[in-house]
Amino acid sequence: MNIPLEALSAKSWRIAILTAIVAIGIALLVSYYVHSARQHLGADYTALVGNIVRAQQTTPQLDHALESFIDEPIGLHLRQIRHTLWLSSNYLDQVSHGLSQHSQLYRDTAYLGDDFTRLRGQIITLEEQAEAALVDRSLLPELQRLSMDIEATMAWTYSELNAAVHSAAGRQRFIMQRLSWAVTALVVAVMLVALALLAAVLRLQRQRNTLKMLMLTDELTGLYNRRHLVDAASRELNDAQRHQQPLSLLLLDLDYFKHVNDTYGHPAGDDVLRKVSQQLRNISRATDIVARIGGEEFCVLMPNTTVDDAESVAERIRHAIALEPLTHLGANLQQTVSIGVTTSLDGSHSFEKLYSLADQALYQAKELGRNRVECVLPPHSSSERQAILTNSQLDI
Numbered sequence: 001m002n003i004p005l006e007a008l009s010a011k012s013w014r015i016a017i018l019t020a021i022v023a024i025g026i027a028l029l030v031s032y033y034v035h036s037a038r039q040h041l042g043a044d045y046t047a048l049v050g051n052i053v054r055a056q057q058t059t060p061q062l063d064h065a066l067e068s069f070i071d072e073p074i075g076l077h078l079r080q081i082r083h084t085l086w087l088s089s090n091y092l093d094q095v096s097h098g099l100s101q102h103s104q105l106y107r108d109t110a111y112l113g114d115d116f117t118r119l120r121g122q123i124i125t126l127e128e129q130a131e132a133a134l135v136d137r138s139l140l141p142e143l144q145r146l147s148m149d150i151e152a153t154m155a156w157t158y159s160e161l162n163a164a165v166h167s168a169a170g171r172q173r174f175i176m177q178r179l180s181w182a183v184t185a186l187v188v189a190v191m192l193v194a195l196a197l198l199a200a201v202l203r204l205q206r207q208r209n210t211l212k213m214l215m216l217t218d219e220l221t222g223l224y225n226r227r228h229l230v231d232a233a234s235r236e237l238n239d240a241q242r243h244q245q246p247l248s249l250l251l252l253d254l255d256y257f258k259h260v261n262d263t264y265g266h267p268a269g270d271d272v273l274r275k276v277s278q279q280l281r282n283i284s285r286a287t288d289i290v291a292r293i294g295g296e297e298f299c300v301l302m303p304n305t306t307v308d309d310a311e312s313v314a315e316r317i318r319h320a321i322a323l324e325p326l327t328h329l330g331a332n333l334q335q336t337v338s339i340g341v342t343t344s345l346d347g348s349h350s351f352e353k354l355y356s357l358a359d360q361a362l363y364q365a366k367e368l369g370r371n372r373v374e375c376v377l378p379p380h381s382s383s384e385r386q387a388i389l390t391n392s393q394l395d396i
């Protein structure tokens with residue numbers, strides 16, 4: 001898997017931009033839908049329906065008042081007519097006002113405009129005629145004809161209005177239902193987008209971690225590689241110098257490993273390398289850094305470890321590897337290791353210097369017969385030199 005980190009972050013950007021585009025698309029869709037549904041959803045038809053019903057109820061009242069007046073044209077009955085006409089006129093105004101509040105319904109009922117005007121005119125005429133008939137009874141038949149006219153107009157207008165309002169309310173219910181489905185779908189879509197984004201971020205994070213591991217570890221053994229060792233060593237040396245603590249380095253090289261490969265085959269050699277790595281992992285501390293730095297060469301960087309402790313760890317490693325049962329890989333197969341040890345007393349040495357000293361020690365171990373631990377220490381470190389100077393000044 002050879003994906004550079006830059007490519008990964010470019011991928012994250014692409015996902016983020018795609019998600020933003022989807023979010024903007026959803027937002028535009030919602031705003032368009034809400035805008036088109038607003039005029040319907042904002043309408044409250046309850047008050048309007050109430051006014052229409054009350055206006056309709058004035059028709060029988062008017063009918064009753066007119067009948068009483070025609071039977072007996074007296075002032076009391078005229079007042080009843082006036083009162084009923086006043087109510088009719090009032091409800092008519094309220095219904096007109098209510099219609100003007102609902103733009104869609106207003107447009108739908110525009111064809112009733114002439115009927116409203118006629119009704120208003122008829123109300124005025126009827127009142128005038130009733131007043132005249134109180135004085136001149138010959139006008140009563142004309143009054144009766146006009147009252148039938150006005151009742152017919154009212155019945156027609158209000159029943160048309162009722163139908164229009166019911167149809168608008170039906171449309172409103174339909175839109176409400178569609179909107180609630182749309183909102184549910186949007187919520188689900190947003191959740192899906194969020195989940196997809198989360199999954200993408202987690203996948204990227206995993207890839208990034210895997211990549212980091214691949215960059216810092218050795219594929220065969222899973223130990224750290226040279227690159228990580230060098231970085232970690234520079235940090236550990238800084239710490240050791242800051243806290244004036246010792247830091248030790250073990251350099252390990254398998255003995256006659258070429259023979260293992262040649263005799264038992266390369267896969268058996270790989271298995272030996274894995275077994276040795278496991279032993280190194282088992283014996284080292286959590287704070288030690290164990291790395292495979294070459295074919296059959298390993299390093300153990302040991303923070304806060306004196307040379308004595310480092311040598312004793314090296315001996316334990318040497319024993320453990322020599323005793324590792326390997327006969328399942330090949331008859332009589334036994335692997336030994338030579339180890340070079342060095343220690344910086346106060347972290348004042350470079351990693352290259354320590355490595356070269358450990359290498360010298362390893363060379364000695366090989367020269368002296370292999371399967372052994374040798375140690376080469378750096379010349380006096382600066383703090384040691386300071387201590388020696390101070391002691392010699394005290395002696396004077």
Ligand SMILES: Nc1nc2c(ncn2[C@@H]2O[C@H](COP(=O)(O)OP(=O)(O)OP(=O)(O)O)[C@@H](O)[C@H]2O)c(=O)[nH]1
Nearest residue numbers: 253254255256257258259261266267269270295296
């Ligand atoms: N199986 C296997 N062998 C490896 C790997 N890397 C290096 N080697 C082998 O390790 C062997 C190292 O051989 P040499 O450098 O001659 O050292 P040696 O045989 O261990 O001899 P001394 O170090 O002198 O004791 C070579 O045969 C390499 O092919 C690996 O990843 N797997």
